[in-house]
Amino acid sequence: MSPIEQPSTPQTEAELLDRAQALAGLTLGELAQQAGIVPPPDLRRDKGWVGQLLEWHLGATAGSKPVPDFIELGIELKTIPIGYHGKPLETTFVCVAPLIGLHGLDWQHSHIKHKLAKVLWIPVEGERDIPLADRHVGSPLLWQPSEEEEQQLRQDWEELMDMIVLGQVEQITAKHGEVLQLRPKAANNKALTEAYGANGQPIKTLPRGFYLKTHFTAAILAKHFII
DNA sequence: GTCTGATCATAA
């Protein structure tokens, strides 16, 4: 057996798209075999497995660094689990929400705006009754937020950040926001980080992340594939 | 059936 090398990094957007398109229709089992790895029985203990498998095939290099998957192209790769009805099964994690040091932070300079500036979505069958190795990869979609989409994101972001600045982070639930929600993003409920309390004093709370609601990502996919 | 809060693995 010769060692398996990761495919090279695409140099252009077109090349990345071509290569993503070439993966469409294949199963995760086939892709795992090409990468020389064995699919886990389920994703319970490997929630990021699908995303990392696709990153490998497309030659993403960022690893766990806080930069886009394809640095040169400024493109972020996201896999999205799809149900039998063609709609996303899960919300999409975007990034962790800053809870302190927010003075002067606005939407234009937010981490989330930059994360979502250009995203390569790759739908993957996600129904739990389909064995992981048998799930098919779908057609990729390169997306940039429309003005309307960005406006929706910005509005929710500003509402949520206002609450965080006012020390109301613990009053925020997943119901806040139309397209963007704030939910815990942690290893467990013992992992704490610093935030503002109601009176401006520091408190310890669960790290939070921004997630795109399924109806928002469903609309993105629908706009591209159904029209 | 859907949603929300909780959780899992790994690297640095």
Added chain:
DNA sequence: TTATGATCAGAC
């Protein structure tokens, strides 16, 4: 602990 990659699973 924070960053990456997300899905699980009980509540509703």
